Amino acid sequence: MTGTTNLKSAGLKSTLPRIKVLALFEVSGERHLSAEDVYKKLLAGGEDIGLATVYRVLTQFEHAGLLVRHHFEGGKSVFELNQGNHHDHIVCLQCGRVEEFCDAAIEARQKKAAAERGFAMHSHSLQIYADCTKPRCPHKPK
Amino acid sequence: MTGTTNLKSAGLKSTLPRIKVLALFEVSGERHLSAEDVYKKLLAGGEDIGLATVYRVLTQFEHAGLLVRHHFEGGKSVFELNQGNHHDHIVCLQCGRVEEFCDAAIEARQKKAAAERGFAMHSHSLQIYADCTKPRCPHKPK
DNA sequence: TTTGTTAATGATAATCGTTCTCATTTGCAT
């Protein structure tokens, strides 16, 4: 199965917790999950996997390049499947919805801005916080 | 004095802790301070101000627009004086030094990227994590 | 000035996300 293959090729022993966590990201509708989200989904799915293991596995997956970690406002880390396509995020201030986007001009400019100041860009983090102007925003409170 | 004036015009009662914290930012060489940094500097300066108060005051200042809060990697919030001049940050991966920069092209593009996707940008957060290419980096470990 | 009211403070407990510890279990090569 694909989960096991991904793990093996990432240099990770394929254990049950790792398979389940990876499957969550591959199957789940939500792309952006926190450690707590993952833990709850596993419990809800009848799995008996400890929270500590969830944190460990998520960090391993990040290091292995399977997941990308984001630091949105709110203190907690959020993970999403690394599908090679780098992108940044627009966070809706009304409903919290996260929309992905990628702007080549911004990407290029960032590298240049760093270089001009004597830095070699390693990575970057860009979030835009905004209000929906379209009527599709559910305005979900909280 | 200027500190008191700033506080009053921000709608805040001018108390000793608030005056001292604000003075720290106005006078101190470092522009980017965490709550812990502020607390330690106050102690070092002979002030007897509680950590809880520091956190409260920093948050109040943020809401009053006197300070801006940043969420760099590492979990802790970092504050700097709000001098009206928006800018983003390059964080050195070797020494942790923070350099400010502002790129008009990136700013404009962000607004446009949001607008194209049906959002009105309210604010944004951009950090570039990079390695110094110049020999000035002190490589201060941790 | 003294006084009174209310907001601000400081000490400390509590909370939250996350990491650590360590005894037990599991994956997997023998």
Place this chain on the structure above:
DNA sequence: ATGCAAATGAGAACGATTATCATTAACAAA
């Protein structure tokens, strides 16, 4: 099947931050 290193789970520990609450300070009114 067997052994052993690596992985796990439960819970303690941790660091940053927030909440609680009794005490104190700021400031307006007398």
